[in-house]
Amino acid sequence: MATGSARTTLPALGAVVDGRFQLEGVLGSGSEAIVYRAADNRGGRPVALKVFRKPWNEGGERREVLIQRRIRHSGIVALQDYADHTGAGDAPDYAVLELVEGATLKNILSSGPAEPRLVAAWAESLLMSLAHIHSRGIVHHDIKPSNILIPHGPKGRIATHAKLTDFGIASSRALPCTSSGYGTAHYMSPEQAAGGTAGAAGDIYALGLVLLESLAGARPFPGGAIQSMLARTLRRPHIPADLGRRWAALIGAMTAVDPSERVTARQALRLLRRVQHADFRSHRPDRVRQAEQDMRRHKLAPSGLAVTENFAA
Structure with missing residues (x-):
């Protein structure tokens, strides 16, 4: 892959990346990467494909993937796959992420x-x-x-x-x-x-x-x-x-x-x-608040005969 300050040629919408990911739209774009909505032709499921603007070995792309692949948590967008095309011409490096609708x-x-x-x-x-x-x-x-x-x-x-x-x-x-x-x-x-x-x-x-x-x-x-x-x-x-x-x-x-x-x-x-x-x-329903108030009143009520009389009343 090119070295120095080379930047990857980003694929156009409709293209198929690595013969697998059909690009359907752009979800977001930044200085380091562009994120596409894509269909995974192997499984048919939609994914978020993060295509890096620079080669894998030139910036933080490698660090990002190596860190995120260690994380498995329901509150974090999951890394599902990634590709390092170092030495393979101008093919883009990318990360396959969980698509959050x-x-x-x-x-x-x-x-x-x-x-x-x-x-x-x-x-x-x-x-x-x-x-x-x-x-x-x-x-x-x-x-x-x-x-x-x-x-x-x-x-x-x-x-x-x-x-x-x-x-x-x-x-x-x-x-x-x-x-x-x-x-x-x-x-x-x-x-x-x-x-x-x-x-x-x-x-x-x-x-x-x-x-x-x-x-x-x-x-x-x-x-x-x-x-x-x-x-x-x-x-x-x-x-x-x-x-x-x-x-x-x-x-x-x-x-x-x-x-x-x-x-x-x-x-x-x-x-x-x-x-x-x-x-x-x-945000409790009125009937729940009323029941709790009744319970508190009963706890504070005098014991013995007075309690019996109160309930009878």
């Missing part, structure tokens, strides 16, 4: 904030995904709404689970990310915004900003990239009081300026349980 969180938030119960459900999926990869020494480095997929639920409704995608700048202990300035400016952690490196705590911080944006409908640190990055090195994001103390406790613990003061993914899950419990209690 749905929308990015970025697209969903373009119409306004999401319902808190949905944000809590998505947060659970994403925190479990981060707990999984962090326990294996993997850091995503680019948590943001456009890298979070929300599948379609029954009858086209928004699903209550989320999937994390795009490990293009992920790193592990064995495969560190050597790129400078990696990540997306509006979601970078304070330590990275200050010129340092970000570990697992950086993923937690970025997800905290994403959750706050999902609830409030706006980025916590607005303005240009430099202004936004500087602001988060000086203070925590503002959490609106109307979100309630449980959401404030969770997001505050995830977005501490000092990474050593942030919760881990598993600790954040425990705080999230309090949010979900409060949400569950507020």
Whole structure:
């Protein structure tokens, strides 16, 4: 394969890649790759085919695949196959990914904030995904709404689970990310915004900003990239009081300026349980709330004959 700064000739829509993948449409495009919707002619199933713009051995493409093939989790878009065409002319290198029928969180938030119960459900999926990869020494480095997929639920409704995608700048202990300035400016952690490196705590911080944006409908640190990055090195994001103390406790613990003061993914899950419990209690049917109130009154009632008389009444 060509070396140096060569770039792969990307296949056109309708083409068949490797005699196997029929390209049907474009799902997304970035500086490093373009993602197609494709039909796998071997099995007939639809897939997401991520075709890299540069040869396998020139950038982070090899690292991305080697890291993602170690991950098996329901909250992470699965890597199903990949091809390394080094030395085979200008054939593109690619990764075969699980196709998620749905929308990015970025697209969903373009119409306004999401319902808190949905944000809590998505947060659970994403925190479990981060707990999984962090326990294996993997850091995503680019948590943001456009890298979070929300599948379609029954009858086209928004699903209550989320999937994390795009490990293009992920790193592990064995495969560190050597790129400078990696990540997306509006979601970078304070330590990275200050010129340092970000570990697992950086993923937690970025997800905290994403959750706050999902609830409030706006980025916590607005303005240009430099202004936004500087602001988060000086203070925590503002959490609106109307979100309630449980959401404030969770997001505050995830977005501490000092990474050593942030919760881990598993600790954040425990705080999230309090949010979900409060949400569950507020959405119980009236008959359930009435039954619980009756039980509390009975517990507080005097014992003995007085109780009997109360029930008789």
